[in-house]
Amino acid sequence: MSTFVEMFIVSIDVIIIFQIIYLSNSYGKENNVMKYMNEIINLAKQNEERMISLRRQIHRCPEVAYHEYETAKVIRAELEHLNIRYKECGTGTIADIGPASGKLVALRADIDALPITEETDFEFASCNPGYMHACGHDCHTAMLLNTAAILSHFQDHLPGPVRLIFQPAEEGGGGARGIISAGAVENVSSIFCLHMRPGMPSGVFATKPGLIHASSDGFLVRIHGRKSHGANPEKGVDAILIAAHTVLALQEIISREISAHDNAVLSIGKINGGQARNIVCEEVTLDCTLRTLSEEKRQYIRQRINDIVTGTATMYRGSAEIEYVQNYCTCRNDETETDFSVRLAEELFADTPVTILKNASMGGEDFGFYQQLVPGTKLYIGSGCQEGLHTSTFRVDESGLYRGAALLAAIGINRYV
Numbered sequence: 241m242s243t244f245v246e247m248f249i250v251s252i253d254v255i256i257i258f259q260i261i262y263l264s265n266s267y268g269k270e271n272n273v274m275k276y277m278n279e280i281i282n283l284a285k286q287n288e289e290r291m292i293s294l295r296r297q298i299h300r301c302p303e304v305a306y307h308e309y310e311t312a313k314v315i316r317a318e319l320e321h322l323n324i325r326y327k328e329c330g331t332g333t334i335a336d337i338g339p340a341s342g343k344l345v346a347l348r349a350d351i352d353a354l355p356i357t358e359e360t361d362f363e364f365a366s367c368n369p370g371y372m373h374a375c376g377h378d379c380h381t382a383m384l385l386n387t388a389a390i391l392s393h394f395q396d397h398l399p400g401p402v403r404l405i406f407q408p409a410e411e412g413g414g415g416a417r418g419i420i421s422a423g424a425v426e427n428v429s430s431i432f433c434l435h436m437r438p439g440m441p442s443g444v445f446a447t448k449p450g451l452i453h454a455s456s457d458g459f460l461v462r463i464h465g466r467k468s469h470g471a472n473p474e475k476g477v478d479a480i481l482i483a484a485h486t487v488l489a490l491q492e493i494i495s496r497e498i499s500a501h502d503n504a505v506l507s508i509g510k511i512n513g514g515q516a517r518n519i520v521c522e523e524v525t526l527d528c529t530l531r532t533l534s535e536e537k538r539q540y541i542r543q544r545i546n547d548i549v550t551g552t553a554t555m556y557r558g559s560a561e562i563e564y565v566q567n568y569c570t571c572r573n574d575e576t577e578t579d580f581s582v583r584l585a586e587e588l589f590a591d592t593p594v595t596i597l598k599n600a601s602m603g604g605e606d607f608g609f610y611q612q613l614v615p616g617t618k619l620y621i622g623s624g625c626q627e628g629l630h631t632s633t634f635r636v637d638e639s640g641l642y643r644g645a646a647l648l649a650a651i652g653i654n655r656y657v
């Protein structure tokens with residue numbers, strides 16, 4: 241055999257050997273990943289009963305923004321039970337699992353309830369009159385506690401640390417800001433959260449890349465006039481009249497100054513003022529909300545609100561001021577993190593594709609504050625029921641919750657493999 245032919249045969253052999261090594265490696269790797277996935281689902285299922293019992297315990301005791309004392313106790317007791325170290329931030333809790341160094345992925349659950357009177361007949365219905373977990377934050381908290389249990393099982397095998405953020409005061413209190421200033425996103429490379437979504441089958445996921453929530457500004461307009469007898473209005477300044485003009489003029493921002501191709505909402509949900517039919521009103525307050533899909537439009541409308549409120553009051557001899565009581569920026573899902581979490585969810589639960597939503601919600605969400613600092617994605621999980629968020633009859637089909645816990649755990653384990 242010539243040297244050339246020998247060399248040719250040897251190099252063919254080398255290629256075949258390399259191919260065998262490559263194929264066996266990739267086969268082994270794929271097998272490992274799948275095994276991990278199955279183990280995650282099995283653990284989520286094993287913890288399901290405990291998770292549902294924790295969810296019901298939290299549901300029974302709803303607490304509003306910054307008053308989540310009992311809820312925090314439940315969270316911390318469970319973390320202690322799992323031997324997971326944590327840090328307290330008011331009623332919020334930050335827990336780290338896994339190695340001290342490496343790329344850190346954060347998972348966030350909001351923990352607060354709403355000032356709504358529950359109208360369900362569950363045996364675990366609210367025991368705090370006037371308050372209710374009507375946005376599913378009890379489920380978010382319980383799912384993340386199940387995730388904590390799964391992650392603690394894998395803690396010696398995690399590629400990097402996973403941070404669990406149990407955040408207070410999502411409902412209007414902007415709790416994300418406080419817990420961020422307490423260090424929640426320090427060293428974090430990416431962040432994810434799950435939120436219940438009515439009208440979708442239980443445990444089915446949905447999300448979208450890019451904008452997923454409008455900005456949400458809550459503001460109070462205080463209009464000042466001067467009291468007088470109703471028979472002598474010329475001696476006073478009628479705050480009700482100013483309020484009437486202001487309400488109409490504010491609506492004209494949306495109808496006359498915003499393009500039909502753009503979206504913004506300005507709603508005045510509450511008016512207070514006046515003492516009696518024969519007294520000219522001295523003060524009126526308007527409680528309003530503004531939703532926009534871009535920071536540019538948001539700043540423009542905020543400026544116009546200011547012009548109109550102060551200008552209208554001056555025109556009718558009164559005065560007015562505006563107080564912003566809620567300032568939530570938009571929520572924008574990172575394309576890479578969204579793509580990663582969608583592919584992972586579809587690998588984990590191959591029977592159900594993730595729904596990619598067409599439109600952003602005009603509802604507010606303070607997860608956007610994290611996303612301003614680190615790339616992240618908010619996903620939805622179907623509640624399996626039709627009752628809407630923030631309604632007194634809101635309910636959840638608990639059978640899909642383990643899937644949410646499994647997805648969060650899979651994200652924590654796989655994001656930086």
Ligand SMILES: [Zn+2]
Nearest residue numbers: 375411629630
């Ligand atoms: Zn809500």
Ligand SMILES: [Zn+2]
Nearest residue numbers: 375377410435
């Ligand atoms: Zn919510």
